[in-house]
Amino acid sequence: MEDSVSAGSGNGADIDSQATAWAVRSAERPLDSAEQRQLDEWLEADSRHLGAYVRAQAIWLDVDRIAALDGGTQRDVPAPASERPWRRYAMAASVALAAFGGAVAYDHLAGRISTERGEVRRIALDDGSILTLNGNSAVQVRYEDDIRRIVLRRGEASFEVAHNKQRPFVVSAEGLDVRAVGTEFVVGIEDGGVEVTVEEGVVAVGGKASGSARPRYIRRNEQFVAAATGPRKAVLDAADVERRIAWRNGVLVFDGQQLGAAAAEVNRYSDLRVVIEDPTLARAEFMGVFKLGDAQAFAGAAAQAFNGEVVRRGDELVLVRQQNSPSH
């Protein structure tokens, strides 16, 4: 980099300075060809350069993850009181309807809204759109004159977008931009990537993570996944879409899913965890409708369905097949 390049490979500390400079620049924008050549040359000069560069990039990225853990409550914003540009678009939630109790962790300055495990919140935004935040999730609302932008920091959220052609509604999540005009859709960040499911209308998916320079259109009952293995699109049936968004109404619906996957879903909303150690039991298909957070009801129903029993172990509900003991 023009001002930080020093001759030779340098010692570990010099290398770190260069590595962090490159990491910041390459995260901000694509490098131009001269820069890319310079970086490649630097990386090839010494294998330690690659190690330092990877380390710097990984830390840069990891700070995003840590920053997203901030619900906006435990932090005082240090910026000068006189000038806080984000105050202008900070105001998003006029009404917050708590579906499952607890206080809204909502930072007016940053427009950040977050939920704890097991709570689902419906929030009316001031343009008439409705945002429903799933458990253990966080968004940042950033409305400006010409764009309504929501940044999904973690978890999952569903959007019912008020129509306004002059002010597009864009949800950003991990490098994916989902643009809508008037429609209903769900965006979730999972381990494997970002998932977009459209209930109504059409959205345009773009951004770095979409794997395409041109927007892709996702329609009703379609799903787009920006995964590490590459983007993919799937067509769902209406019942599947409904099942996927049932959390919004405070219930979980299972309709032939494997019990193990169902338990993982239940555990997202409960401090009591359902544990299934028997692999054949975990693969069994299961049906049922449960209130969010009611792990006990789920475990009880599953035990009944598969002739098993529930063993309490600390804050775990372990589902086991009934032992063939002679008497009880």
Place this chain on the structure above:
Amino acid sequence: MDRQAQLRWFAREVLPHEPDLRKWLGGRVRGLDSCDVDEVVQEAYARLWTGDPDAIRNARAYLFVTARHIVGEHLRRSRIVAIDLVADLDSLNIIDEEMSVHRRLSGQEELARLYEILQTLPPKCRQAFELKKFQDFSQRRIAEHMGIAESTVEKHLAKALRLVSDAMKEAPAGAQDGRQRERRFWKWG
């Protein structure tokens, strides 16, 4: 795995073990100063990065073993091999508890630690970094907000990252006595 996913894997599976690795290297191998430790870590990261992440089941053990190899190669290359260094290297053969036991910080602890580190940054550096990371501002927008040139923003950010990543070389206070903590704070990995 694409590059972003691999970096995330690296941040999740490898980075948390770095402070322990540094402590282990520094404590076990006499004559290995902090600068050498930096080099061993950089070299080990380069090898982990070019390896196949899917094949690496236990990143912590892999990292420790790789680092030990690197120290060994380094010693074989150097003309004069101090006897006590060789003895120390042998002691690195012992795959001890430190290689397999690790306490992961909870999210709140990670956040608290990040804030603590941010306190130590020069004010402008910190402001730029916070606007970037907590507000998702672009460099251009940070420049407008702070009334400085974009290239200065980039320098502030690079310096901030440098200082943050230096601070992350050391284990946070909470992790050091991790093993004495309650069971429920533990995760094995």
